[in-house]
Amino acid sequence: MATRQIAGKTIELDADGHLTNRAEWDTSLAAALAKEEGIEQLSDRHWVVITYMQKQFQEKGDAPSIRKLTKESGVSTKELYELFPKGPAKKAAKIAGLPKPKGCI
Amino acid sequence: MPEKAPEPIQKVSIIVSHGSLEGVYPGLIMANGARMEGIEATMFFTFFGLDAIINKRMDNLKVATVGNPGMHMPTMIGMLPGMSAFATKMMQKEMEKLDIPPVREFIEMVHDAGGKLYACKASVDMFHLTKEDFCPQVEDIISVGKFYEISAGAEIIFT
Numbered sequence: 001m002a003t004r005q006i007a008g009k010t011i012e013l014d015a016d017g018h019l020t021n022r023a024e025w026d027t028s029l030a031a032a033l034a035k036e037e038g039i040e041q042l043s044d045r046h047w048v049v050i051t052y053m054q055k056q057f058q059e060k061g062d063a064p065s066i067r068k069l070t071k072e073s074g075v076s077t078k079e080l081y082e083l084f085p086k087g088p089a090k091k092a093a094k095i096a097g098l099p100k101p102k103g104c105i
Numbered sequence: 106m107p108e109k110a111p112e113p114i115q116k117v118s119i120i121v122s123h124g125s126l127e128g129v130y131p132g133l134i135m136a137n138g139a140r141m142e143g144i145e146a147t148m149f150f151t152f153f154g155l156d157a158i159i160n161k162r163m164d165n166l167k168v169a170t171v172g173n174p175g176m177h178m179p180t181m182i183g184m185l186p187g188m189s190a191f192a193t194k195m196m197q198k199e200m201e202k203l204d205i206p207p208v209r210e211f212i213e214m215v216h217d218a219g220g221k222l223y224a225c226k227a228s229v230d231m232f233h234l235t236k237e238d239f240c241p242q243v244e245d246i247i248s249v250g251k252f253y254e255i256s257a258g259a260e261i262i263f264t
């Protein structure tokens with residue numbers, strides 16, 4: 001397991017580069033992870049997606065599908081891809097401190 | 106000399122050539138999955154695969170119960186009236202559980218995710234169709250040559 005320094009703390013990462021210990025996650029870590037993914041500033045809309053994903057993960061043990069996410073969070077597919085270019089499900093999960101989503105849809 | 110790690114896939118072109126429900130879904134799932142990974146995705150609908158993007162047909166695709174050994178059903182039973190409709194209903198129910206959308210919604214999803222959808226010109230001419238017959242997500246009717254041009258640098262997947 002890899003560890004690394006970011007946003008003034010040492011975090012542990014899984015094989016996909018996602019956070020292992022969710023207790024280490026906070027908003028400043030999210031902002032730093034977002035920057036690495038090419039998102040300069042997390043907007044309110046980014047946060048809608050991030051908090052929705054965290055809530056779903058807490059309840060179901062996996063990140064939601066894109067379809068579920070767009071239906072229930074009110075963020076459309078188009079907007080989702082604009083907010084998190086090049087792989088929204090994976091990127092949003094990474095920033096939210098969650099493992100890579102297991103689902104195919 | 107150390108082995109070079111393989112390059113990640115950047116771009117896929119998926120050909121959909123069948124018009125049954127089980128013929129259309131794999132391509133849609135793979136195209137959407139590509140976009141979710143940040144991979145560029147193009148879909149090329151040809152022959153009966155066109156049914157998946159024809160406005161009047163896309164909501165009524167059926168599972169093939171005859172000539173489909175995967176159904177594990179004798180052909181004579183698969184032939185019975187209502188069998189295909191029944192199998193289709195069952196499959197749709199299972200897919201809904203997995204959050205797999207109906208064809209029209211799936212096409213919209215792939216399109217909104219940045220996937221590009223094309224109809225095959227030869228098939229369109231053969232079936233006497235026009236651009237108006239297709240759902241609005243279809244980018245254009247293109248020749249095979251144009252498809253290859255668009256697919257430059259892509260992995261081509263035939264379904």
